[in-house]
Amino acid sequence: MSSNHTQIITDIRKQRGSDLVIMAHHYQHERVILHADLKGDSLELARHVPSLKAEYIVFCGVSFMAETAAMLAGEDQKVIIPAPSAGCTMSGMAPAHLLDCVMRRLTEDGASVIPLAYVNTSAAVKGIVGRYGGSVCTSANAKTMLAWALKRGETVLFLPDRNLGNNTADQLGVPANRRMQLDIRGNGSHIDVKSATAARLLLWPGLCSIHERFREGQIDEIRQRDPDALIVVHPECRPGVVRKADAAGSTSFIIKYVANAPAEATIYVGTEINLVERLAKQYRGDKRIRPLVPSSCANMALTTERLLAETLENLENSEPVRVPDDTVHYARIALERMLEACA
Template identity: 70%
Template structure:
């Protein structure tokens, strides 16, 4: 089937269903998908919009943890469908729920007040455990605000699963390095030195984003050498050494705003997923030069294609909806609602 045929199918279904259909898409989706979305944004922007939706069908173009979040925030009569159910997240998979459960039991067994703060890039099961232990979730856009909140709830915060985002957030908040440590989760969470861990203000889970881990300090050094007047902005999932060399760091929404506000005729190098970089380059090509700091693609985001979206829309009535078991969803919603309340 040609791209023209896929576009025609998508347009026809959208016209037929009208307000009963909303297509949501993350900024890292490719242009052939994002052009069909009604709502696009980063994880926080999309999560905020779900509770207000009244559409019967919510089609989520992104990765699995995002679709799970949408399903938990949607109404009982709404149907959330993910065109690519196999689109997972490497970072999310680095935090298995059974290991977090074991780790939290170890950390709190002597009465220590350890508050888990999970990046939204985690499974519903992780969010459920976080909710049970009085914690919340965060996005890259509100990580500082939510870490500050978590610090007030207990003596120690366990941030998971992205060590880089946790470290960069701690640097911005001025949390001393001797007050943080990377948690040892070997042995399924049974090998934790509880006394040492609970003496810290911040525990970092040893996880990472495969897309942003590819950026290196030498990429920034090369830009400075080749184009000293250029601006560099990177995502805070990048290693701390990269963030320190950049002019700015922030969520996808902040990156978009940074490019928008940059002076005309400026050159901006961006360290994040290539689809967003290329989209910004096209949008501003007449007035600014937008370049990738280093090409880096998310293979899971790429699993959603225009053809797959068209096929999904044709089969909405028989498509398998995204479901989260209620025993998990109940506590996960508590964690999500805490974030939405703090950031409202």
């Protein structure tokens, strides 16, 4: 049956030509990735969108990524996501109404608080961040963007991933005693504003359910069993995991790390299983690529080859991703600040 879906997709891509571009995140299944014109992490895919001329951009990923693409696309372009229900647990931990309440509380006495939102957030959150003078970041450019934010305010609020925030702060040398995890209960009513605005870095208490599954003990076990092995993890992992690994970085960093590793090396990778399995297949016979532990994203898995084929068959009738104009204005400002800072 999959061969039939493959043929449908191949035929439609040929018919549509340059009017169709399929984008896919690295965490998509191999049966989807093989049809992508462009694949990459969040930053790579975002950078491509403004230069695309295609009428239809089909985004194989999760909803916040498709929203970002829609905001960066032209007025005559349509961004279609095959699985509109593909959300993100981390993004859901930072709803826009709660961020708005928290920012109002933090700045009510005139404090200079710059919000920096990870791209794993909704367009509405990005809009609030843009309105308060902030920007967004990806795992690939978090260090650059946190340094950017720290230069612009007395206090930076990093959201929603506390692990990425702490790991990036470690890279920049922000002292642990100048960091504070926010208590966001009660729409921010529990926040001690005086203490919060005295901190250099405020951390939203969110996390990635995929990368939270990796533990320090798993690395200790590998070190005992296979002491010559290399271990690379994603910076959404706990700080203790990042410290014990040989290297940590974005999905693009992980791909390059594996490529540059010595022949015959054994490399344990701590990130989403689709990427790990793809790397294992690519380097089979040359290097041994293994998961730290298998960890899959159920939301990324919602996009299948069958669903992609059905989406392409019904492009004209597919509802494009829409972001309200008032949200787009400030969210686009936040995104453009990132693209400019990382040019």
